[in-house]
Amino acid sequence: MEARGRLTRRSLLAGLAAALPAPAVLGQDKAKSKYAGTTIRGAAFSLPFHQYLQNYFPEFEAATGIKVSFDIQAFPIYNQRMDLELSTGGSSYDVIIVTFIYQNRWIGAGWVTPLDEFTADPNVTPPSWDTADFVRGVEASMRDAKGRTYAYGVEAGAMVLGAARGDLIEKAGLSLPTTMDDLIKVCDAVNGKDGVSAWTADKLHHWNWPPYLQAMGGRIFKNPPQNLTPMLNTPQAAKSASWYANLITKYGPPGILSFTDDQAMQSQLSGRANMRTNAITWAAPLAKNPNSTVKNTVRYGMVPAGPAGDFPGVACHGFGIPAGSRQKGAAWEFIKWALSKEMLSRLVKEHGYPSVCRRSVIESEPFKEALTLNGQDVAALYLKVLDQLGDGAYMRYRTVPVFPQVGDKINRAIEAIATKQMSAADALKQAQQQAVEAIRMGGYKVDP
Amino acid sequence: MRANRIIIHVLAIGLAALVLAPFLWLVRMSFQTNADIFAFPPHLWFSPTWANYAALWQSEFRDSFVNSAVVTTSSTLLSMLVGVPAAYALSRMRSRSNALSLWIIASRLAPPTAFAIPYFLAYRDLHLLDTRLGLVVIYLTFNISLVIWLMRSFFENTPRALEEAAWIDGAGFWRALVSVVLPTAAPGLAATAILCFVFSWNDFFFALILTRSNAMTAPVAVVNFMNYAGWEWGRIAAGGTMVMLPVLVFSLFVRRFLINGLTAGAVKG
Missing domain, CATH: 3.40.190.10 (Periplasmic binding protein-like II)
Structure with a gap:
């Protein structure tokens, strides 16, 4: 009982060891404690990006305790449904694809959440997530006149x-x-x-x-x-x-x-x-x-x-959070995970995904390999x-x-x-x- | 005379071929591989494959097909159950005013888009979005007016003397309706049920707006094969064929009733 309150060298080392995991794991643990048990609902159209990404959902769920459920629809259906959903202030979805052709409409009308509050807080988003790594032109269409960002690119159709x-x-x-x-x-x-x-x-x-x-x-x-x-x-x-x-x-x-x-x-x-x-x-x-x-x-x-x-x-589609979402924090955890350098690198390496929006990934060797087509450096x-x-x-x-x-x-x-x-x-x-x-x-x- | 008949037959066959050509093309495509579908010039002969149907059945289309069947059958039965007595009551009403009937048909006068947002908002608040019940209710509201309008004219053409005779013989109101009036109007019942079935089965708009994934119906599921990076033509054709099949089979079974029903009263002044 006496030892309980005493600060011993062993307990100090054990405490230090527990407090020094890799930053990504630390982030996941934090997310797990905060959002564990939450279910987020997402919507996307049938992009190859999403087909590849959903293979890794179990990893995200295990790391954060957040369950992910996505509705995948054809492009025209998705746009119709999402336009109606957002225009009526719906809260059915927490993560959506902000479609290129609707970016101005959805962002301009305030139907999508600004993401700066998440990216500006180092406790929520570590600086290593590196928002500046997204190619400037891709992100430009996902910002409003004040420079606030509403989505991060999942696909750039160049x-x-x-x-x-x-x-x-x-x-x-x-x-x-x-x-x-x-x-x-x-x-x-x-x-x-x-x-x-x-x-x-x-x-x-x-x-x-x-x-x-x-x-x-x-x-x-x-x-x-x-x-x-x-x-x-x-x-x-x-x-x-x-x-x-x-x-x-x-x-x-x-x-x-x-x-x-x-x-x-x-x-x-x-x-x-x-x-x-x-x-x-x-x-x-x-x-x-x-x-x-x-x-x-x-x-x-x-x-x-x-x-x-x-x-x-160039047509760029990005992940965003509807203004009506009730799980914005958990939704951001998902976006942060899905568009991290590590995940995008895996999508390139394991699936040859060709439409990445992060510069560091585009300039990486695996991307160059994936986009070396018939001997040409298409990357x-x-x-x-x-x-x-x-x-x-x-x-x-x-x-x-x-x-x-x-x-x-x-x-x-x-x-x-x-x-x-x-x-x-x-x-x-x-x-x-x-x-x-x-x-x-x-x-x-x-x-x- | 004989020459005329031959010409009429040839014209009829030609017209039937013209009308059926897109359908046959779709069915043919559903048994082709992608390579055969896009072959240029198109191949007349090809090795048929069930692959598109197999792939279809392993996808979410299977659940959508079940959704379509459940929703369509339920809404048709309910529409008939509610609409037929209402039509009978209206046909026997002493008032000559058509105002009530006009109000009933009002739901079908405006284009479906006019109802989209009100229904969407109401369904969201009632938690009926993406549910089979929600779709049954919406089809019910639209089909009831159809049932009432069609069946009312059938009942009006049924001689009242028949039911009066039944009453004199001791039958009650419901017994006379079920045992005398309804059998007389059987062709009308069949025709009306088919039209309700076809409307609900083929609906795309409300299923698009009011469902997501759980209650998605087959017509919407077919469009989901139009992927961003390419359309799956074989599956689209197989899905289209599957969507057409129940209506076709249903219509074939009751076509005699359908023709009788649709032409009943056509020459009555």
Whole structure:
């Protein structure tokens, strides 16, 4: 009994030993004591990231005592449901994917929780978690005007040029095109060779066309998100739309105008079509998919530049916490774990996950190995695209609340031009008028 | 005359082929591998595979299919149970005003989107989100008006003398309804039940808004095969075929009633 109150050397050492575990374990223990027994409910769309991550949920549950339950839905379903859930102040979910196309809407309306209160507190988030490690351009769209962060990136869909039959281009004595003029030259040289169309694309022109619009000096909106006046009836837009419509109809496989995303990818995987510009998630399977017939001929490059520069599209989705969540602390523990350097490194090492948003992981050897595709360092290409995004300014058009409506007008205009129903100028003039109406209906002002 | 009949038959077969073509294409695709689905030019002959159905049955689609079956059957039975007596009462009402009937059909006049947010909020507060009961209730509210409107016209075409004769013979009110009136209106009952079944089974909108994962129905589960990084066409086709199958089988069994029911009173002034 006497020994109980005495501070002996042995008890001191034992106490020190107990107090000096690794920081990560310390964090987990803290979380375990605080949130053990809590169940957090999450929602995500069917991203490869999530498919990989859920294999490790038992580890998180064992370390923290927090149970995790996720609803996984198709992308369009997820967006519909989550928009309704958030707009009605729902508390059904604690962790969600803040979808790229809804970031401005959800963040701007205050439907998502600012994460700074968690990251600023070293007792909650150790400095080693390193928020600055997330690529700047990726995070830019997940911040508000005051600089508060509402989500951390789980996937960055950086657009690259994938040439399924790079060998045909080399055989023609050319290299991967770096400019839009080069692209047409290459298309002319290889189109139809070996029965392969030079180009392919899906019908989501509002994603595929803007890089070429911007490369020719055009833009979608005047100055998003402050000024959402559409800029579709400009000479640059007409020139670019005409160029793009010609690219897909002259050099694309039969039926290209009705291609879904999947059909466009299959046309490349089967070797029916050669080049396409799309996010890395769709480009990597050309070298990695077991059904790919072009594993040994695929080449990767940057999206071809125009007179105004190159503007590869980047779509970033992040983990966030709904404003209505009642388990915010536990939800943050989950996000902190899921997006830690260690976990992302494991996803890269064990699953070859290609769309990481942390710079330290992107620059690591395992990532380079995972993204060395047919002998090419695509990891470096990926980082170059993300760096080029800078502060994300040129992709802001994609995150404004009315973009889905305006994007729909763009799709119809490009179809009308490609099918020669209308001239580029007329189609875009019509798209401009329709876009103005849609934006005004959305409650936003446009310049007279 | 003979030539005319041949032309009519050929036209009918051609029209049937045209109408059935998308369905046959879907069924065909459900037995193909991804490579066959995307083969260009498309293969006429291929080695059929059950892989898509097997994969479907190992996924959450199986539970969604059960959800669909439970919710649809329950809501159809309940709608008939509540709606048929109501329709009978309305058909025998002495008032000539249609105001009450109009109020009943009002729930079907507005587009479903108009009800989405009120229902979502009410269901959230009542903890009915993502429950089978919630879906049964919603389909019930929409189907009852359909049952009342359809069955009312069937009952109005049933001679009152029949039930009056039953009463004179000593049958009570319910006995006359069950033993005399309902058998006379059997084609109408079958047609109405099928329409309720089809509406509930095929509903996508309310199932999308009001369910998550526990009560998700088959039509929504099929869309879940449209993954972010690619659509699983084989499973989508297999799921689509599975979703169509019960309605098809049900309709085949009761098609005689369906035709009689839908054309009953068609030439009555």
